[in-house]
Amino acid sequence: MTETKKLLAALKGEVQAVPPVWMMRQAGRYLPEYRETRARAGSFLDLCYAPDLAAEVTLQPIRRYGFDAAILFADILLIPQALGADLWFVTGEGPRLAPTDTAEGVAALRAPEAVHETLAPVYETLRILKGALPAETTLIGFAGAPWTVATYMIAGRGTPDQAPARRLMYSQPEVFDALMDRITEATAEYLIAQVDAGAEVVKLFDSWSGALPGALFRRYAIEPALRILARLRARHPHVPVIGFPRGAGGNYASFARETGCEGLAIDTSVDPAWAAKHLSPLACVQGNLDPILMVLGGAALERGTRTLLEAFAGKPHIFNLGHGITPDADPAHVEQMLRVIRG
Numbered sequence: 001m002t003e004t005k006k007l008l009a010a011l012k013g014e015v016q017a018v019p020p021v022w023m024m025r026q027a028g029r030y031l032p033e034y035r036e037t038r039a040r041a042g043s044f045l046d047l048c049y050a051p052d053l054a055a056e057v058t059l060q061p062i063r064r065y066g067f068d069a070a071i072l073f074a075d076i077l078l079i080p081q082a083l084g085a086d087l088w089f090v091t092g093e094g095p096r097l098a099p100t101d102t103a104e105g106v107a108a109l110r111a112p113e114a115v116h117e118t119l120a121p122v123y124e125t126l127r128i129l130k131g132a133l134p135a136e137t138t139l140i141g142f143a144g145a146p147w148t149v150a151t152y153m154i155a156g157r158g159t160p161d162q163a164p165a166r167r168l169m170y171s172q173p174e175v176f177d178a179l180m181d182r183i184t185e186a187t188a189e190y191l192i193a194q195v196d197a198g199a200e201v202v203k204l205f206d207s208w209s210g211a212l213p214g215a216l217f218r219r220y221a222i223e224p225a226l227r228i229l230a231r232l233r234a235r236h237p238h239v240p241v242i243g244f245p246r247g248a249g250g251n252y253a254s255f256a257r258e259t260g261c262e263g264l265a266i267d268t269s270v271d272p273a274w275a276a277k278h279l280s281p282l283a284c285v286q287g288n289l290d291p292i293l294m295v296l297g298g299a300a301l302e303r304g305t306r307t308l309l310e311a312f313a314g315k316p317h318i319f320n321l322g323h324g325i326t327p328d329a330d331p332a333h334v335e336q337m338l339r340v341i342r343g
């Protein structure tokens with residue numbers, strides 16, 4: 001049977017004249033309807049844990065733009081919270097967590113199987129979405145990759161250079177490894193449960209993999225991904241996975257080759273012509289329009305969009321941005337991008 005969902009077809013390696021398209025952070029603050037629902041929910045975390053409202057904001061960009069994929073509305077930091085680390089968001093600044101950076105702190109975290117208790121509302125969001133999405137739209141679940149989640153847990157916040165996590169990795173490798181193990185197991189549990197609840201594809205966000213020293217990229221980016229994939233595939237052998245080792249540079253190819261991910265999301269820094277030549281033979285490449293073009297629009301947006309379409313012509317491709325769309329983006333520019341892609 002041929003695959004009728006464009007995103008799933010691309011992940012199976014099908015070349016399409018018009019590629020499937022969606023955007024990272026497509027449910028977000030650039031949309032007035034998101035801001036309205038978010039205000040109704042209360043805090044960002046309240047929204048993540050309210051299945052009806054989380055499903056509603058997931059559907060908003062699908063209704064408005066008819067994207068080929070909907071991504072579950074949640075956050076990568078729900079896993080630390082489900083493991084027992086206090087989490088809150090400071091408006092205008094970002095996430096804060098009670099730091100987990102000692103042997104005692106890691107030992108006090110909950111068992112990986114215990115995360116479902118906190119995350120049950122997320123699975124409910126997926127079940128609602130499964131029943132509500134148009135037949136042609138693919139439902140994407142996701143999690144943060146262990147290294148990226150560890151950087152937030154160790155520092156207790158986002159950091160420009162992930163120094164606290166890198167310091168712990170060198171100075172107390174046994175504490176760092178124990179934390180990585182706990183996150184890895186919990187993430188496997190979480191993604192399996194997301195697919196049980198209706199996710200058709202899962203994406204692993206390693207947003208800070210570019211901060212790993214190159215010699216440790218295999219150990220802390222590829223190996224945890226392999227462990228998660230092995231557990232996921234033991235349960236769901238056919239679910240495609242999109243890896244996003246953001247900032248991996250020269251390590252993108254080894255990530256794709258060694259993990260066998262069906263999809264490889266590339267960040268804005270990667271030259272699409274290089275990616276089409278060197279990465280497309282390894283996986284279906286997703287990306288990588290500069291998000292600032294969604295703020296600018298006009299001729300620059302049209303040129304950037306066409307450059308990508310031309311680079312990946314004749315290759316399986318998922319059109320996306322190189323990182324999330326920003327709150328200052330203009331919703332009309334999304335329509336402009338879609339007109340260029342879809343004609």
Ligand SMILES: Cc1c2[nH]c(c1CCC(=O)O)Cc1[nH]c(c(CCC(=O)O)c1C)Cc1[nH]c(c(CCC(=O)O)c1C)Cc1[nH]c(c(C)c1CCC(=O)O)C2
Pocket residue numbers: 023024025026027028029038044071072073074075076077093094095142158205207324
């Ligand atoms: C690092 C990271 C986080 N979260 C995520 C990552 C990895 C991707 C990346 O590199 O951007 C992933 C994420 N976060 C969110 C989604 C939902 C799905 C989507 O639309 O893409 C996804 C896939 C919603 C969100 N996550 C967050 C928002 C904004 C919160 C709000 O509405 O106030 C949204 C829509 C908050 C968040 N969440 C996080 C930070 C650092 C922040 C604060 C910065 C910011 O405000 O943009 C952690």
